[in-house]
Amino acid sequence: AQTVTQSQPEMSVQEAETVTLSCTYDTSESNYYLFWYKQPPSRQMILVIRQEAYKQQNATENRFSVNFQKAAKSFSLKISDSQLGDTAMYFCAFMKHGAGNTPLVFGKGTRLSVIA
Amino acid sequence: NAGVTQTPKFRILKIGQSMTLQCTQDMNHNYMYWYRQDPGMGLKLIYYSVGAGITDKGEVPNGYNVSRSTTEDFPLRLELAAPSQTSVYFCASGDRAYNTEAFFGQGTRLTVV
Numbered sequence: 005a006q007t008v009t010q011s012q013p014e015m016s017v018q019e020a021e022t023v024t025l026s027c028t029y030d031t032s033e034s035n036y037y038l039f040w041y042k043q044p045p046s047r048q049m050i051l052v053i054r055q056e057a058y059k060q061q062n063a064t065e066n067r068f069s070v071n072f073q074k075a076a077k078s079f080s081l082k083i084s085d086s087q088l089g090d091t092a093m094y095f096c097a098f099m100k101h102g103a104g105n106t107p108l109v110f111g112k113g114t115r116l117s118v119i120a
Numbered sequence: 121n122a123g124v125t126q127t128p129k130f131r132i133l134k135i136g137q138s139m140t141l142q143c144t145q146d147m148n149h150n151y152m153y154w155y156r157q158d159p160g161m162g163l164k165l166i167y168y169s170v171g172a173g174i175t176d177k178g179e180v181p182n183g184y185n186v187s188r189s190t191t192e193d194f195p196l197r198l199e200l201a202a203p204s205q206t207s208v209y210f211c212a213s214g215d216r217a218y219n220t221e222a223f224f225g226q227g228t229r230l231t232v233v
Contacts, residue, residue: 008162013160037220039221046226047208047226047227047229048224048226048227049210049212049224051221051222054220054221095162095163099220101220107151107153107165107168107178107222108153108163108165108212108222109165110155110162110163110164111162112160112161112162113160113162
């Protein structure tokens with residue numbers, strides 16, 4: 005079974021600064037997807053970024069980028085130029101690639117506070 | 121674009137009562153999921169479905185039942201509610217053939233007292 009670990013329950017960052025959220029995972033699969041989801045106080049789950057394990061290039065979405073280290077099974081999220089609207093819970097998630105029933109497996113989340 | 125719609129958004133149940141959480145998606149997704157979110161615990165899978173007529177247990181299925189009679193609907197039934205079922209419930213859907221992203225409803229906050 006796959007597991008996802010987020011070792012930082014809470015973090016804070018000053019507005020306009022950069023912050024990195026950590027995520028490690030455990031799997032015997034070679035092909036899979038990794039995700040970061042954002043959950044603001046509204047409770048809505050919003051996809052931030054997605055990484056395919058077979059791609060060596062790190063995914064980037066505007067101010068959000070990842071550092072994907074497949075051998076180390078590490079998948080950190082970097083938020084640049086942090087904004088007040090980035091305040092939220094952030095969840096790292098894993099999904100096995102391919103046919104079959106493989107729902108998302110989530111970490112416990114990191115609560116990020118952006119301070120003005 | 122409705123996406124994934126969950127009803128109700130909030131509910132208070134008394135111990136022993138039953139209720140159904142409704143979930144509907146209009147994206148013609150085959151895959152649908154029910155998760156519960158407890159404070160500090162992330163999201164745990166309750167049940168999921170890969171298509172109409174097919175359901176399977178997730179990590180925490182006890183105390184719940186589901187059905188999938190149509191592609192669009194995936195209701196979650198709570199029988200004999202218990203305080204341990206106090207949580208936020210999320211329904212999600214996805215189409216694994218074309219897109220790996222899971223789309224989430226806005227959640228239902230359930231309190232059992």
